[in-house]
Amino acid sequence: MSARHIxxxxxxxxxxxxxxxxxxxxxxxxxxxxxxxxxxxxTPPQVPDDPTxxxxxxxxxxxxxxxxxxxxxxxSATSSLTPLDLLNGIITPSxxxxxxxxxxxxxxxxxxxxLTLHGMVDRQTVFTLDDLKRFPSMSRIMFLECSGNSGxxxxxGPPTGTAQTLHGLTSTSDWTGVLVSTLMNEVAVQPGAKWVxxxxxxxxxxxxxxxxxKILDDAFIAYGQNGEALRPEQGYPARLMLPGWEGNINVKxxxxxxxxxxxxxxxxxxxxxxxxxxxxxARQFTFAMEAKSTITWPTARIGVMPAEGPWEIRGIxxxxxxxxxxxxxxxxxxxxxxxxxxxxxxxxxxxxxxxxPWTWSSAEAILTSRATDETGYVQPSRQDLVSVRGxxxxxxxxxxxxxxxxxxxxxxxxxxx
Amino acid sequence: MSARHIxxxxxxxxxxxxxxxxxxxxxxxxxxxxxxxxxxxxTPPQVPDDPTxxxxxxxxxxxxxxxxxxxxxxxSATSSLTPLDLLNGIITPSxxxxxxxxxxxxxxxxxxxxLTLHGMVDRQTVFTLDDLKRFPSMSRIMFLECSGNSGxxxxxGPPTGTAQTLHGLTSTSDWTGVLVSTLMNEVAVQPGAKWVxxxxxxxxxxxxxxxxxKILDDAFIAYGQNGEALRPEQGYPARLMLPGWEGNINVKxxxxxxxxxxxxxxxxxxxxxxxxxxxxxARQFTFAMEAKSTITWPTARIGVMPAEGPWEIRGIxxxxxxxxxxxxxxxxxxxxxxxxxxxxxxxxxxxxxxxxPWTWSSAEAILTSRATDETGYVQPSRQDLVSVRGxxxxxxxxxxxxxxxxxxxxxxxxxxx
Numbered sequence: 001m002s003a004r005h006i007x008x009x010x011x012x013x014x015x016x017x018x019x020x021x022x023x024x025x026x027x028x029x030x031x032x033x034x035x036x037x038x039x040x041x042x043t044p045p046q047v048p049d050d051p052t053x054x055x056x057x058x059x060x061x062x063x064x065x066x067x068x069x070x071x072x073x074x075x076s077a078t079s080s081l082t083p084l085d086l087l088n089g090i091i092t093p094s095x096x097x098x099x100x101x102x103x104x105x106x107x108x109x110x111x112x113x114x115l116t117l118h119g120m121v122d123r124q125t126v127f128t129l130d131d132l133k134r135f136p137s138m139s140r141i142m143f144l145e146c147s148g149n150s151g152x153x154x155x156x157g158p159p160t161g162t163a164q165t166l167h168g169l170t171s172t173s174d175w176t177g178v179l180v181s182t183l184m185n186e187v188a189v190q191p192g193a194k195w196v197x198x199x200x201x202x203x204x205x206x207x208x209x210x211x212x213x214k215i216l217d218d219a220f221i222a223y224g225q226n227g228e229a230l231r232p233e234q235g236y237p238a239r240l241m242l243p244g245w246e247g248n249i250n251v252k253x254x255x256x257x258x259x260x261x262x263x264x265x266x267x268x269x270x271x272x273x274x275x276x277x278x279x280x281x282a283r284q285f286t287f288a289m290e291a292k293s294t295i296t297w298p299t300a301r302i303g304v305m306p307a308e309g310p311w312e313i314r315g316i317x318x319x320x321x322x323x324x325x326x327x328x329x330x331x332x333x334x335x336x337x338x339x340x341x342x343x344x345x346x347x348x349x350x351x352x353x354x355x356x357p358w359t360w361s362s363a364e365a366i367l368t369s370r371a372t373d374e375t376g377y378v379q380p381s382r383q384d385l386v387s388v389r390g391x392x393x394x395x396x397x398x399x400x401x402x403x404x405x406x407x408x409x410x411x412x413x414x415x416x417x
Numbered sequence: 418m419s420a421r422h423i424x425x426x427x428x429x430x431x432x433x434x435x436x437x438x439x440x441x442x443x444x445x446x447x448x449x450x451x452x453x454x455x456x457x458x459x460t461p462p463q464v465p466d467d468p469t470x471x472x473x474x475x476x477x478x479x480x481x482x483x484x485x486x487x488x489x490x491x492x493s494a495t496s497s498l499t500p501l502d503l504l505n506g507i508i509t510p511s512x513x514x515x516x517x518x519x520x521x522x523x524x525x526x527x528x529x530x531x532l533t534l535h536g537m538v539d540r541q542t543v544f545t546l547d548d549l550k551r552f553p554s555m556s557r558i559m560f561l562e563c564s565g566n567s568g569x570x571x572x573x574g575p576p577t578g579t580a581q582t583l584h585g586l587t588s589t590s591d592w593t594g595v596l597v598s599t600l601m602n603e604v605a606v607q608p609g610a611k612w613v614x615x616x617x618x619x620x621x622x623x624x625x626x627x628x629x630x631k632i633l634d635d636a637f638i639a640y641g642q643n644g645e646a647l648r649p650e651q652g653y654p655a656r657l658m659l660p661g662w663e664g665n666i667n668v669k670x671x672x673x674x675x676x677x678x679x680x681x682x683x684x685x686x687x688x689x690x691x692x693x694x695x696x697x698x699a700r701q702f703t704f705a706m707e708a709k710s711t712i713t714w715p716t717a718r719i720g721v722m723p724a725e726g727p728w729e730i731r732g733i734x735x736x737x738x739x740x741x742x743x744x745x746x747x748x749x750x751x752x753x754x755x756x757x758x759x760x761x762x763x764x765x766x767x768x769x770x771x772x773x774p775w776t777w778s779s780a781e782a783i784l785t786s787r788a789t790d791e792t793g794y795v796q797p798s799r800q801d802l803v804s805v806r807g808x809x810x811x812x813x814x815x816x817x818x819x820x821x822x823x824x825x826x827x828x829x830x831x832x833x834x
Contacts, residue, residue, distance in 0.1 A: 047526040056521025059492040063512040069646040075476040089591040089644030095480040104473025109464040174506040227506030229486040
């Protein structure tokens with residue numbers, strides 16, 4: 001490690017609060033490198049030479065980040081990507097949760113918000129937000145992932161990108177709400193109902209068909225996110241949650257659920273969110289997001305390895321089918337694998353962190369991770385995925401991510417030959 | 418429940434996107450009440466009559482709360498209180514994590530930050546922040562609680578207050594960092610070392626003595642909080658974490674750990690953070706925060722019950738000794754108790770949510786919760802606590818919290834006779 005051992009006399013100076021002048025004079029103890037996500041402030045704050053000599057700022061109503069830290073989403077007009085390679089937890093801070101919307105983020109007054117349950121029910125009902133909050137509640141830590149996440153993996157050459165720009169359309173939150181099955185008891189759903197139309201109140205009037213088995217199993221209406229109200233970009237004041245299923249079908253700004261006996265064949269499940277296959281057919285209603293993982297450090301984000309020696313490879317894995325049971329890491333492009341350590345708590349359908357010790361010796365290395373979930377499914381290599389699915393889709397890519405560390409330390413996205 | 422059943426013809430109108438005009442005309446479907454934490458915006462935004470007819474705002478680098486939601490800490494000069502009664506998760510959003518500091522929040526440049534390990538060690542060492550991040554890492558979801566939290570419980574009459582103002586000096590985060598034991602391997606701590614002085618770089622130069630057994634057991638240096646960098650009010654760029662122990666000893670802005678063979682008897686463990694007892698003695702080094710719980714809904718926060726009928730009592734419990742194993746709720750001031758439902762995941766030394774069904778019938782009720790932890794310890798009533806400890810302390814209060822619901826629905830803090 002690069003920690004410096006210092007003499008007792010210098011240490012004494014530390015204790016006398018003359019730390020900075022002494023240590024700075026002791027030969028470059030100050031690290032100027034932004035090693036792991038440290039952002040340069042736009043306007044560097046005036047930092048006191050000795051913080052112990054200056055009264056700090058008082059307490060406040062709302063805290064804020066250090067001016068030296070600036071995790072930011074990468075936005076386009078219709079989506080924004082979570083900085084996975086700057087984060088180190090399993091819960092994504094709400095203000096950097098990914099966004100994806102088809103007609104922007106609507107502004108909805110929670111006092112006027114209603115959710116209507118109708119169709120094949122005996123008692124059509126309009127619920128206010130207060131109604132939803134009054135029912136017996138539940139909470140669940142789970143990921144969401146846009147089915148287009150990692151979609152650049154379908155392209156021929158390896159695209160330039162970071163863990164954020166390649167895979168940042170996924171985030172995990174602690175969601176709170178009410179089970180849809182609880183609401184179904186209120187409206188008395190009829191026996192013949194097999195599908196449910198979920199419709200949003202955005203300008204896309206986004207709508208999807210959901211099989212009733214999933215609705216009965218674990219679907220819920222979320223009004224809470226990470227302890228507070230749902231954020232506007234994630235569907236404020238309430239949205240549908242379908243644990244493990246592609247983001248799009250977790251309809252945001254949810255205004256109605258219509259019960260029917262067949263799928264409603266909406267635009268979002270015919271022209272979009274289907275997978276053209278090599279034989280000319282198309283996969284439809286491919287809801288569950290399969291196991292995926294990516295290393296988040298070291299990646300192209302840092303550009304180049306800071307130094308030789310011992311490091312910790314870090315990343316995240318997740319599966320829409322349940323718990324992650326294993327993550328393996330390869331440093332030689334998949335020739336050999338070894339188990340990474342999983343960080344507790346390992347929760348079903350939630351981002352799971354993995355850690356793996358590695359020593360870099362200025363030789364080329366191809367760093368890859370592969371996740372296994374509780375169904376036994378193993379995240380495939382890109383070649384294996386493409387051999388089955390072709391390259392005609394833009395959705396549901398979950399091939400292994402390779403990061404090539406060149407002998408000079410340069411890091412880039414990499415496709416195996 | 419208060420949900421409204423509507424006719425099929427009205428429903429059809431909903432489907433034709435003329436929802437608001439029809440439903441508003443259908444007799445007050447709009448709820449004007451701020452039932453559960455809905456805040457009035459300072460300047461109400463211009464909400465479109467029909468959000469589906471207006472393009473929403475585009476994606477952004479950083480998200481923000483709905484302008485209708487305003488969870489805020491209650492600040493004094495030296496602390497701020499988490500709005501427990503507005504939250505519904507186990508992780509506290511970082512910007513409403515409670516604050517408590519003795520000389521304000523210092524501004525520290527992470528590029529100049531160092532942590533020194535010295536004293537009874539063979540290799541005194543100065544670690545930079547990058548050094549700390551390079552070591553094998555760990556994460557832990559755990560609460561912090563100021564030992565002065567709930568301290569108004571020691572006063573004679575029941576103070577006016579909410580769950581936030583009475584108990585808001587506790588929060589839970591997902592912390593990431595490096596075990597102190599990992600750093601100890603680097604510096605080779607000598608066999609005779611029994612205590613460790615932890616010192617902060619704030620203007621209070623806050624310092625505390627920590628038994629080495631705790632340091633070896635589970636102490637860590639946190640540089641991450643809820644997935645991102647530690648927040649300034651919680652010790653940016655790095656702090657000591659001692660799972661389950663009173664907040665003050667989890668020294669923020671940590672600049673050194675000195676290993677010695679006896680406690681250092683600092684100001685914060687002699688004049689403060691000790692408990693005067695009825696017999697004239699004082700308890701010192703009372704580190705672990707005992708099991709506590711409070712109902713967070715309904716409480717004085719909402720002022721008055723919104724209506725008769727079925728409701729869900731909600732709250733949080735936590736213990737510095739491990740997992741919460743049971744929370745019981747009483748609605749008759751402790752005469753009878755019944756088990757509440759605990760919300761998964763139930764993690765050691767982390768806030769744990771509990772839920773309890775209750776029907777209010779416009780009769781007086783005294784709502785109380787009591788937590789049991791995995792050691793078998795049961796949160797005491799105020800009377801039982803005071804009978805042992807007297808009322809001379811201002812720290813370590815963990816008596817049961819009673820909320821009195823009067824027959825007219827008014828809710829207030831309440832001491833049993």
